[in-house]
Amino acid sequence: MKKMLLMRVDLITIFPDYFSPLNLSLFGKAQEAKLIEVKVHDLRTFTADKHKTVDDAPYGGGPGMVMSPVIWGEAIDSVLAQATIKPVLIVPTPSGQVFNQELAQKLSNQEHLVFINGRYEGIDSRVVQHYQDSNKFSEVLEISIGDYVLAGGEVASLVILEATSRLINGVLGNEDSVSDDSFAPGSMQNLLEGPIYTRPPVWRDLNVPEVLTSGDHGKISQWRKEKALERTKKFRPDLDSK
């Protein structure tokens, strides 16, 4: 079957090197195979002053600096000018909706994602407002990867991209390994994955549970379910593990 471009990704940042891991592993291979096309854009190339300033003091006072809507607008519009369809705009921020497997699944079906990576205290709020109002993107999503504050959006974008790209059909070699994951929609929904083992059968006095070498697939899947329930109860009692 002929391989075709499945997803295009644009990332705008003041630290383009943050995204070099995208050339490794699964994502790197998907790029080489031209299944995913990635472009990293340096925000500072859109500045007009000799110091390449991207930030300014916050209105209303307070600590830190806020990123200029003027520079961001220029950068985002230049990416849009190259787009062939309306992309999804992703804005990593600790004040966004919390990222999860369901959102990764939804993003994996999109053809074009644009990530804007803020630093300092964040990007002037009119940027999100403008692109929400303007209809230039099919959707604008403000996404948090968890309840902690990073120094910028780059690592969050990498997390979102890694979780998303492995769900794109044809990117991951083994489709089954996706459906068995903790949190994957499917048979183990809402349960954490239980313990896993490989050879040797005894390591440092620790045995592989006997049931796994029994060959009884009914018993094995019942055991896995029990272990998954135990682990979910211990670490994630908030998950519905009925």
Ligand code: ADE
């Ligand atoms: N930027 C800073 N902290 C973040 C978080 N937790 N999620 C997404 N983007 C962020």
